[in-house]
Amino acid sequence: xxxxxxxxxxxxxxxxxxxxxxxxxxxxxxxxxxxxxxxxxxxxxxxxxxxxxxxxxxxxxxxxxxxxxxxxxxxxxxxxxxxxxxxxxxxxxxxxxxxxxxxxxxxxxxxxxxxxxxxxxxxxxxxxxxxxxxxxxxxxxxxxxxxxxxxxxxxxxxxxxxxxxxxxxxxxxxxxxxxxxxxxxxxxxxxxxxxxxxxxxxxxxxxxxxxxxxxxxxxxxxxxxxxxxxxxxxxxxxxxxxxxxxxxxxxxxxxxxxxxxxxxxxxxxxxxxxxxxxxxxxxxxxxxxxxxxxxxxxxxxxxxxxxxxxxxxxxxxxxxxxxxxxxxxxxxxxxxxxxxxxxxxxxxxxxxxxxxxxxxxxxxxxxxxxxxxxxxxxxxxxxxxxxxxxxxxxxxxxxxxxxxxxxxxxxxxxxxxxxxxxxxxxxxxxxxxxxxxxxxxxxxxxxxxxxxxxxxxxxxxxxxxxxxxxxxxxxxxxxxxxxxxxxxxxxxxxxxxxxxxxxxxxxxxxxxxxxxxxxxxxxxxxxxxxxxxxxxxxxxxxxxxxxxxxxxxxxxxxxxxxxxxxxxxxxxxxxxxxxxxxxxxxxxxxxxxxxxxxxxxxxxxxxxxxxxxxxxxxxxxxxxxxxxxxxxxxxxxxxxxxxxxxxxxxxxxxxx
Amino acid sequence: xxxxxxxxxxxxxxxxxxxxxxxxxxxxxxxxxxxxxxxxxxxxxxxxxxxxxxxxxxxxxxxxxxxxxxxxxxxxxxxxxxxxxxxxxxxxxxxxxxxxxxxxxxxxxxxxxxxxxxxxxxxxxxxxxxxxxxxxxxxxxxxxxxxxxxxxxxxxxxxxxxxxxxxxxxxxxxxxxxxxxxxxxxxxxxxxxxxxxxxxxxxxxxxxxxxxxxxxxxxxxxxxxxxxxxxxxxxxxxxxxxxxxxxxxxxxxxxxxxxxxxxxxxxxxxxxxxxxxxxxxxxxxxx
Numbered sequence: 036x037x038x039x040x041x042x043x044x045x046x047x048x049x050x051x052x053x054x055x056x057x058x059x060x061x062x063x064x065x066x067x068x069x070x071x072x073x074x075x076x077x078x079x080x081x082x083x084x085x086x087x088x089x090x091x092x093x094x095x096x097x098x099x100x101x102x103x104x105x106x107x108x109x110x111x112x113x114x115x116x117x118x119x120x121x122x123x124x125x126x127x128x129x130x131x132x133x134x135x136x137x138x139x140x141x142x143x144x145x146x147x148x149x150x151x152x153x154x155x156x157x158x159x160x161x162x163x164x165x166x167x168x169x170x171x172x173x174x175x176x177x178x179x180x181x182x183x184x185x186x187x188x189x190x191x192x193x194x195x196x197x198x199x200x201x202x203x204x205x206x207x208x209x210x211x212x213x214x215x216x217x218x219x220x221x222x223x224x225x226x227x228x229x230x231x232x233x234x235x236x237x238x239x240x241x242x243x244x245x246x247x248x249x250x251x252x253x254x255x256x257x258x259x260x261x262x263x264x265x266x267x268x269x270x271x272x273x274x275x276x277x278x279x280x281x282x283x284x285x286x287x288x289x290x291x292x293x294x295x296x297x298x299x300x301x302x303x304x305x306x307x308x309x310x311x312x313x314x315x316x317x318x319x320x321x322x323x324x325x326x327x328x329x330x331x332x333x334x335x336x337x338x339x340x341x342x343x344x345x346x347x348x349x350x351x352x353x354x355x356x357x358x359x360x361x362x363x364x365x366x367x368x369x370x371x372x373x374x375x376x377x378x379x380x381x382x383x384x385x386x387x388x389x390x391x392x393x394x395x396x397x398x399x400x401x402x403x404x405x406x407x408x409x410x411x412x413x414x415x416x417x418x419x420x421x422x423x424x425x426x427x428x429x430x431x432x433x434x435x436x437x438x439x440x441x442x443x444x445x446x447x448x449x450x451x452x453x454x455x456x457x458x459x460x461x462x463x464x465x466x467x468x469x470x471x472x473x474x475x476x477x478x479x480x481x482x483x484x485x486x487x488x489x490x491x492x493x494x495x496x497x498x499x500x501x502x503x504x505x506x507x508x509x510x511x512x513x514x515x516x517x518x519x520x521x522x523x524x525x526x527x528x529x530x531x532x533x534x535x536x537x538x539x540x541x542x543x544x545x546x547x548x549x550x551x552x553x554x555x556x557x558x559x560x561x562x563x564x565x566x567x568x569x570x571x572x573x574x575x576x577x578x579x580x581x582x583x584x585x586x587x588x589x590x591x592x593x594x595x596x597x598x599x600x601x602x603x604x605x606x607x608x609x610x611x612x613x614x615x616x617x618x619x620x621x622x623x624x625x626x627x628x629x630x631x632x633x634x635x636x637x638x639x640x641x642x643x644x645x646x647x648x649x650x651x652x653x654x655x656x657x658x659x660x661x662x663x664x665x666x667x668x669x670x671x672x673x674x675x676x677x678x679x680x681x682x683x684x685x686x687x688x689x690x691x
Numbered sequence: 692x693x694x695x696x697x698x699x700x701x702x703x704x705x706x707x708x709x710x711x712x713x714x715x716x717x718x719x720x721x722x723x724x725x726x727x728x729x730x731x732x733x734x735x736x737x738x739x740x741x742x743x744x745x746x747x748x749x750x751x752x753x754x755x756x757x758x759x760x761x762x763x764x765x766x767x768x769x770x771x772x773x774x775x776x777x778x779x780x781x782x783x784x785x786x787x788x789x790x791x792x793x794x795x796x797x798x799x800x801x802x803x804x805x806x807x808x809x810x811x812x813x814x815x816x817x818x819x820x821x822x823x824x825x826x827x828x829x830x831x832x833x834x835x836x837x838x839x840x841x842x843x844x845x846x847x848x849x850x851x852x853x854x855x856x857x858x859x860x861x862x863x864x865x866x867x868x869x870x871x872x873x874x875x876x877x878x879x880x881x882x883x884x885x886x887x888x889x890x891x892x893x894x895x896x897x898x899x900x901x902x903x904x905x906x907x908x909x910x911x912x913x914x915x916x917x918x919x920x921x922x923x924x925x926x927x928x929x930x931x932x933x934x935x936x937x938x939x940x941x942x943x944x945x946x947x948x949x950x951x952x953x954x955x956x957x958x959x960x961x962x963x964x965x966x967x968x969x970x971x972x973x974x975x976x977x978x
Contacts, residue, residue, distance in 0.1 A: 382860040503879035510879065
């Protein structure tokens with residue numbers, strides 16, 4: 036029996052209509068076999084447009100719909116709902132993309148119209164062969180995994196936990212807090228960073244819905260949206276966190292006391308091998324650094340390890356081993372943050388051969404009253420108070436030979452430091468800023484910049500060619516492009532603002548979590564504007580700087596956004612699975628198993644038949660509809676629903 | 692035995708004899724054979740501001756001669772080395788230009804294919820001969836000799852076309868000098884310009900650059916400066932007095948070619964190294 040097909044042509048305002056003659060296209064469509072109605076409308080995705088489609092389905096008793104409009108990525112779901120509302124199975128719809136693949140790509144109206152006709156003709160040919168399909172359902176595990184305990188991970192975890200969901204927050208280091216915990220004050224409001232962060236950290240630690248897994252790493256992720264199986268390694272702390280009270284007696288007794296460089300203090304200060312990264316750490320439980328602990332590296336620490344003797348709780352346990360746990364989650368939020376470029380790779384800026392060249396994060400620890408110098412600003416080489424401090428912005432950033440992107444926080448963090456330094460060191464210390472452009476784009480940022488320009492400081496617009504180590508001072512030649520003059524700056528300390536880059540192990544994590552990376556190495560969002568927290572892996576979301584450089588404000592907004600995106604999954608008891616997956620024609624299948632070897636999702640199995648033969652069976656819950664098995668099948672027994680040979684080949688016939 | 696066609700350029704054989712003499716003395720000791728070849732022309736670089744096509748053609752022509760003789764070129768002048776390197780870079784990325792140039796070369800039965808390599812004194816010594824081999828030939832250690840290296844500009848930039856040493860932190864001369872027992876020390880002015888590129892237009896500014904660099908080397912109590920470029924050497928050595936007058940300082944910095952320093956360490960007769968041709972006070976060194 037022949038199908039009754041309706042063709043609906045959208046003008047998309049002038050997006051399509053300007054380059055494609057939509058009236059001619061509509062008229063042409065009506066001449067095609069089986070097409071019983073053909074209409075055009077200014078915006079087919081509008082309410083009026085959908086009424087037009089639904090009315091036509093009912094009036095003409097259609098059993099197939101072709102819509103010539105934008106990309107299916109944009110509105111296929113919109114129109115599927117319209118078709119379903121009109122009384123048809125939603126899979127009796129075919130989109131002819133006459134916008135992205137036609138009107139936007141071409142200039143000649145005549146040629147574009149000709150191509151649009153071909154696209155519609157092919158879509159009609161496929162529609163003749165479309166079949167009704169039904170979606171299957173899977174149950175959802177109402178728990179979320181948040182990877183990364185910085186401000187992004189903390190915010191996401193709290194939002195989800197407060198909405199009533201169980202959350203596991205996995206953090207690699209011994210404490211949550213991330214980069215924000217290392218900062219002294221935040222721009223442009225100059226809030227004390229720890230003062231606004233610590234309460235959130237405590238809330239995480241006390242929340243009944245949050246399971247905090249610090250000193251732990253995600254090592255494997257299997258499964259799909261709604262039902263992920265995740266393997267997590269808990270590194271040995273060598274301290275029983277049930278018994279540890281955080282008293283610090285172990286650190287005080289440690290024989291390595293004052294000899295281990297503190298990573299949290301950017302190696303500016305020293306600590307013991309038994310440590311908490313910073314006093315406000317959450318959880319406030321000690322960890323023994325296996326890289327430096329005498330007992331762990333040499334097997335001997337006096338007669339008995341000093342920490343063990345000192346601990347009255349008997350919490351020290353050198354027999355602890357790494358522990359692997361497996362959990363199920365419905366959604367995953369990735370919030371793994373960023374790294375700073377190592378400026379040693381830019382030899383000309385002197386970071387590798389002068390102690391007085393430091394980075395912003397190192398200065399952050401110097402300024403902090405809980406830092407290694409208790410907030411006193413000193414020159415690292417001799418411990419004296421510097422008479423002149425010079426900032427160099429965009430070190431490695433906006434540099435095509437290094438990292439072409441803007442770090443988005445460098446200008447504001449340097450301006451903040453100018454303010455804090457002026458407060459700390461007084462009026463007689465010279466402060467110079469070498470900048471490329473000052474980018475103060477956020478709320479209150481430009482006002483903050485103006486305020487700083489009112490403070491005694493010298494701004495040079497340009498990039499220094501070199502920082503010269505003159506032994507008792509540093510010398511910088513800078514060509515100021517505002518005055519067209521070359522300046523020679525003699526200074527005591529140089530603060531580099533290095534590029535903000537993806538985590539050094541981002542590639543590895545990409546594979547573990549089945550993510551994609553953009554060209555710059557940051558995790559790729561599903562759409563830069565409309566799906567900024569989603570990834571191409573359904574059920575996995577992004578928050579914070581792992582997706583791209585961001586300030587704290589934007590990070591927190593995105594973190595809350597990611598939480599609400601995750602809730603759209605966790606709030607459902609079950610999820611509909613797209614039926615556009617592989618299926619086997621059992622009569623044609625010889626059981627050769629090629630498809631089984633090719634399937635990355637382990638979704639195909641072999642079943643014994645009564646007569647002794649065998650055939651492939653697709654597990655619908657596991658199949659992602661990638662089509663690899665279809666292409667590999669030598670007999671044509673494996674077919675992709677919605678994209679079967681009998682549906683695609685007529686399209687080819689009509690197009691070439 | 693490594694064999695190279697010696698591409699002499701223009702400055703070395705016409706006035707910087709000391710460089711050529713020391714090269715011809717030292718390299719054979721390190722088992723490098725230098726072959727003199729007929730037919731080389733100007734490297735092209737001096738014509739660049741007037742006619743880039745002529746520059747490319749001349750550079751390609753010299754490379755093509757090397758190819759015809761089936762030899763790699765040893766190019767001791769960094770400016771010539773730069774011109775030939777840039778030509779290789781352009782022709783390997785621009786097929787149309789390569790065909791055009793080859794059309795011009797055809798009249799002399801020459802063709803450029805890019806098969807000949809080019810080396811400079813620094814990479815020949817450091818990468819091809821090697822530090823271990825150099826160490827074997829040291830007869831007289833230069834222990835205690837504080838040396839300031841000067842690489843010049845053409846040898847280090849631009850990185851895109853491939854240069855023998857790193858642009859920001861060149862270290863190959865330092866490694867060679869260390870092998871001789873000398874002390875090549877860091878000084879902040881190491882990458883400063885010799886002044887030569889602006890000599891024709893801004894004579895006083897050029898000599899100021901030359902003078903300031905030598906002045907800083909003198910202040911930091913270096914025993915001598917070591918260079919590898921005949922153009923730079925002309926500024927620091929031949930024009931040292933003039934440069935001193937320009938910056939109002941009595942300059943007395945011995946300036947030597949790297950190959951001269953190697954020759955001294957290999958105990959080669961000083962006259963054979965052309966040390967009597969240096970205008971700077973090399974006798975101060977008492978070597």
